Each structure stands twice: as C-alpha cells, then as structure tokens.
Amino acid sequence: MALIELEGVEKRYGELRALKGVTLKLEPGRIGLLGPNGAGKSTLLKTLLGLLTPDHGSVKVLDLDVARSPFEVRARIGYMPEGDSVIPELTALQFTSLAGELCGLPKREAIGRAHQVLHYVGLGEARYRKLGSFSTGMRQRARLAQALVGDPKLLLLDEPTSGLDPRGRDEMLALIVDIPQRTGASVILSTHILPDVEKTCDQVMVIAGGEVLYAGALAPLVASEEGVFEVRGKGEPDSLKTALEVGGCVVTRDGSTLEVRVPSGKDARFILELAITSGQQVRHVAPLTKTLERAFIQTLEKAGAAAAEGASA
Numbered sequence: 001m002a003l004i005e006l007e008g009v010e011k012r013y014g015e016l017r018a019l020k021g022v023t024l025k026l027e028p029g030r031i032g033l034l035g036p037n038g039a040g041k042s043t044l045l046k047t048l049l050g051l052l053t054p055d056h057g058s059v060k061v062l063d064l065d066v067a068r069s070p071f072e073v074r075a076r077i078g079y080m081p082e083g084d085s086v087i088p089e090l091t092a093l094q095f096t097s098l099a100g101e102l103c104g105l106p107k108r109e110a111i112g113r114a115h116q117v118l119h120y121v122g123l124g125e126a127r128y129r130k131l132g133s134f135s136t137g138m139r140q141r142a143r144l145a146q147a148l149v150g151d152p153k154l155l156l157l158d159e160p161t162s163g164l165d166p167r168g169r170d171e172m173l174a175l176i177v178d179i180p181q182r183t184g185a186s187v188i189l190s191t192h193i194l195p196d197v198e199k200t201c202d203q204v205m206v207i208a209g210g211e212v213l214y215a216g217a218l219a220p221l222v223a224s225e226e227g228v229f230e231v232r233g234k235g236e237p238d239s240l241k242t243a244l245e246v247g248g249c250v251v252t253r254d255g256s257t258l259e260v261r262v263p264s265g266k267d268a269r270f271i272l273e274l275a276i277t278s279g280q281q282v283r284h285v286a287p288l289t290k291t292l293e294r295a296f297i298q299t300l301e302k303a304g305a306a307a308a309e310g311a312s313a
C-alpha cells in the first residue's frame, strides 16, 4: 500500500503555479517534507487533506482518491497546522474533544480519547486549564493532541517544533518517533529544521518552486559521496591542503578539517601517499558523511544548475 501517491498535481493561485505537475509515491513511514520558503509545502499538505482541490492531476492517500472519498481520507488524517491555531477560551480537554467530535467521534468517545491523548502528550495535569494560559510548548502539545484524537493513520505536522526551547523540542521529537511505534501511524513532518528530520524520519520529500526534487529514503540522500574524504593532519592544515592540491585533489578547508575529493579512480590511500611524499602527517581520513543540510543544499543547487542549463539550451 502506498501512503501517498500524486500524479501530475498542479495547483495555481491565480497566475502563480504553487505545485507544478507533482508526481510522487511514498511508502508508509516517517517522512520529512523539506523546501525553502514558498516552495509549496503547505499547499501540498492541504492538497493531501482535500482542503485544496488541484487544478489538474490526482491525489491518493492510503490508496483512497482524495477527490472521490474526501471524508474517508479526512477521517484517517490528523493535522497539526502551522502557527498558533488554538482556541484560547477552551480548556485543553474541551479543545481536544471538540477536535474528536469534528473527526466524527460520538461525544462520549471523543471525551474519553481526549483524556487519553492529553495524558500521552504530557498534559494530563493541565487538561482542565484554558489554552490561553498555556506556554508555547504546552500549546504545541495541545495541538498535537487534537491531531491525534481521531486515531489517524497519517499525521501531518506543519512546523511542530517552531518556538520550542531545546528541551521542548527534544520532547516533541521523541513523541514524533514514538507515535508511529505505538499506533502504526505514518507521519509527514514539514519543517525548516533539518536536524529534526535527521533525528526522526526515514524518508524525505524535497520540493522547491512547486516541483519535487527528491522523494524517497533518507539514507541514500545523506550517503557519503564516492571519492570525498574528511582529512585532518598534524600541524598547519594549509600545508597539507597545498600538498594534496598539487597531487590533483580538490580541497576545501573547514577549520582544521579538510574536505578532499581525490581524482577519479583513486581512494583514501592516494591521500596517504601524497602526504608521505610531501613530508606531512595525516591523523584522520574517513569518507565524508553528509549532513541532511548539506544534502538538501546540494539537491537545490543541482536543480538550479539543471534549470539554468535548460533555459540556456
């Protein structure tokens, strides 16, 4: 079963093409949704929810066609929108059980579920307090609780850690990992905080300018590039850098660490040989592991270069 499947999805706001023929298919799991400001992330989430109707193309969620079965799809999705979307006059319990009723639960069941999920997100003690008196971190938890109350199969989280202090953020991330383990739900996490995705997700969607640049497993995206190494030497890094460059490597320096691309067909031994022949000592050589941040920037740059090439052709 595919979690989401989009085929040629186009969404316009007047003249602006916010989604430009998006086609992708992702398996159930924990998925990070990444893209620069204005990339189309919120538009994509709202399209999955059926809150926005595409101008062209088809959207399936959990194998259900969103256009044909909007209520069935909506009943299976929990949505934590971006921003401070709570009703300050309501208690956490009233707010969460109201969300349960809006998901179609009978009132008694909605209240029962609201108690459970508020305990789960750590608001058990505070559940009779009005949301207006909550801290930012507590409001985020209440918003997560309302997304969970309907026992969703897919949870859409739009910037769930924004405004949280480091401890609140770690606790929210722990919940994002724990929820799928407990309930089997999938999660789509839209965020600008890439380390949050690295900590919690196993798949990634990268979008920019309304186009999908990558959709699939996280591991290949951050896999180390063949022929690129992280090197540290004893003594002045610039002397080692020069020696490696003279030998044909492409080297960039970051503090005392060198990022070294060896010529094609060579491996780490080449770095050691160059160091020995130039009288330099090397203390550390390892394949360069990419952070998601670096992989993300490279993905955007590659797409930018391809677009520029296409425009000049």
Ligand SMILES: Nc1ncnc2c1ncn2[C@@H]1O[C@H](COP(=O)(O)OP(=O)(O)OP(=O)(O)O)[C@@H](O)[C@H]1O
Pocket: 013, 016, 018, 035, 036, 037, 038, 039, 040, 041, 042, 043, 044
């Ligand atoms: N209701 C709207 N009317 C007109 N333009 C809109 C509307 N909503 C979004 N847009 C535009 O569509 C594009 C995609 O917006 P969207 O909010 O989906 O991006 P995003 O990736 O979520 O951005 P951010 O990271 O800044 O939240 C942007 O250029 C935005 O200005």
